[in-house]
Amino acid sequence: MSRDKKSETLVIQGEAMIPTDHGEFRMIAYSNNAEDRMPHMALFHPATRTDEVVNVRIQSECITGEVFGSNRCECGEQLDQSLHYIGQHTGILIYLRQEGRGIGIINKLHAYEKQDAGYDTAEANKVLGFAIDSRKYDAAIQILLDLGVTKINLLTNNPDKLAAFDSSEISIIERLPLQIDPKKENREYLKTKKNTFGHHLDLV
DSSP states (O other): OOOOOTTSOOEEEEEEEEEETTEEEEEEEEESOTTOSSOEEEEEOTTOOTTSOEEEEEEEOOIIIIISOOSSSSHHHHHHHHHHHHHHHOOEEEEEOOTGGGTHHHHHHHHHHHHHTTOOHHHHHHHTTOOSOOOOOHHHHHHHHHTTOOEEEEEOSOHHHHHTTTTSSOEEEEEEOOOOOOOTTTHHHHHHHHHTSOOOOOOO
16 A cells, blocks of 8 residues: 555654664654654755755665565665665655555565566556556655755656656756666566666666
8 A cells, every 4th residue: 555645744753863884864754643653754864954955865665675685676775775875975865655666565475476477567566456656756755845855866766756856846956876786586677677667777
């Protein structure tokens, strides 16, 4: 299930400093409900100047890749690389709770079964009755505006994330590529990202 809250006002429900291997970040929980067990998160480098161009990564939740180190995708490595970059150069990582391109972890596992039967990632979603990508990025824009950000460098290969800002109050100054070397387990997945979803990827 998508966690996008397009029609709802997100506010800060809690925050604290979090030391990580990539530096210290202010972790901020955003939701319209103080009892929300799965709020969107912002990891804010404390030296970030929001009145200047801010480095931003929008990361959609991927429990398989980020928590359990699955090689079916490159999500865990993208998260690490993004936090490393922001730790070195300042910025904000927005973490959206929209697992499995918006279909949730249970349906994502069903999609993996379809992929194991020969479907690519886009086809698997369609066979299950879902859009190939149900994610939305309104919540990320709302969070960035709440933090006072109006100009960004966006760490992404995804053209949909770039397009999400077209009618917003936030200007993208530069796209920063986020290339991860493919593994044998995710090379076909990455090819589908490039050929079907139009991601800016250099694959050999």
